[in-house]
Amino acid sequence: MQIHRGLLQQASDKGLISAQQVQPLWDFLRECEREQAHERPGFRATHILYYLGGMIAIGAMSLFMxxxxxxxxxxxLFAIALAYGVLGLALTEYLLSRRQLRIPAGITACLVVVLTPLLVYGLQLGLGWWADKGHLSYRDYHTRVDWRWLLMELATLASGAVLLWRYRLPFLVMPVAVTLWYMSMDLTPFVFQDQDQSWALRKLVSLWFGLLIVLLAFWVDVRSSRRDEQRDYAFWLYLFGVMAFWCGLSLQQSDSELSKFFYxxxxxxxxxxxxMLSRRVFAVFGGLGTAFYLGHLAHEVFRDSLLFPLVLTLIGLGLVxxxxxxxxxEARISAxxxxxxxxxxxxLVERRG
Structure with a gap:
């Protein structure tokens, strides 16, 4: 619930606190809220500048090379990535130890993790391990599927794990989640010996990989919320896990109306x-899937039916x-x-509630 000064005044009127305590308590609560606002990501001008600048810097050394x-x-390339990485670590240490700015520190630490593939690629190229790379270059790492990226991905996961252990910054989970997604695609032709990269196989891998990441996110959510309720380590895992699962599910082909109803x-x-988990990402993708199914009913199954809009209206009012x-x-049913x-x-549900 939102606490405002009026609630404190009501508590004073009921004798729960004295009238002299209202203003000091309100000042204390406002100061706590301001301090937590800087630590909690939100749609504020400061945080927008943080993330916009950070994503530009991260994109410059990854997608836009x-x-x-x-x-x-x-x-x-190895020397450039190493120099940038050392600078990123120095900035992270400065922002944490000298300025206590965790969100910018998370962005600079994330930049170090994102530089890991370039570091490993430069090392492999320097050692002559990419002599047969053909037309592949580093910029293809983010656009083309190839099992030869696996060493770079493993190194990225390792660096992300080390920095997460060192700094405990939730934004570091973002490159880890993206790398796990990349790895699922790159492992598919290698594990299943499917060099033709079957589209049907990729959809199934996306579906099951997404479900696995969602379960991992839930495990992280349960463990981390017990230790630190202020930092959300599971957000990025939920986002990419649900995205991969829902896309793999929605792209499945079937002519059976029963299968579509199951969808x-x-x-x-x-x-x-x-x-239940207070995670909007589930509701967003679930809402999109529901809208797609209703669109299928309206345009395919009940295209010429006059009753379909009426039935949908009744269903909507019934849900209201x-x-x-x-x-x-609510209290009795929820309990x-x-x-x-x-x-x-x-x-977990009670803490989120």
Whole structure:
């Protein structure tokens, strides 16, 4: 709930606190809120500048690198990545120890992790391990699937794990999640010996990999929320996990209406999970899937039906009525539902609630 000065005044009127305590307590709460606002990512001008600048710097050394950098050769690329990495670590230490700015520190530490593939690529090129690379270059790392990127990806995961252990900065999970996604695509032709890179196989891998990452995110969520409720280490894992799962699921092909209805049920389940865990990413993708299914019904199954819009209206109003009933009995229903959950999950839901 939102605490405002009026609530403190009401507490004073009921004798819970004295009238002299209202203003000092309110000043204390406002100061705490200001301090936490700087630590908690949000849609503020300062944070927008942080992330915009950080993503430009990260993109400059990853997505936006061009072939001109190849003229430096392997050892030149290695030296450049190493110099940038040392600078990034120095900035991270300064922002944390001298300025106590965790969000900018997370961005500079993330830059170090993002530089790891370039560092490993330059080292491999310098040692002659990429003599048969063909038309591949470093900029293809972010656009082309190839099992030869695996060493770079493993090194990136290792550096991300080390910096997470050292700094405990949630934004460092972002490059780890992206790298896991890359690795799932690069491992597919290698593990399944599918050099033709079957599109159907990739969709299945995306679906199951996404589900695995969501489960990993949930495990991280449960463990980290017990130790530190202020830092969200699971956000990026949830985002990329749900994205991979939902895209793999939505791209499946089937002419069966039963399969399409099952697709709707999965999306409704995503919305329910999002509500339970207070994770909007589940609700967003579940809502998109539900809208796609209703669009399929409107344009394919009930194209010429006059009753379909009426039925949808009644369903919508029924859901509104269900929400009213839920609001009236929310405490009792929620307590009963939470009683069926494992203890760790119940604690997580109660903290989020």
């Amino acid at each position: 061009n072939l001109g950098w190849e003229r430096f050769g392997g050892w030149g 709707l049920c999965i999306n409704l389940a995503l919305i329910a999970v999002g509500a 009525g269900l929400g009213i009933v839920w609001q009236r009995h 009963r539902l939470r009683g069926w959950l494992p203890e760790a999950v119940r604690e």
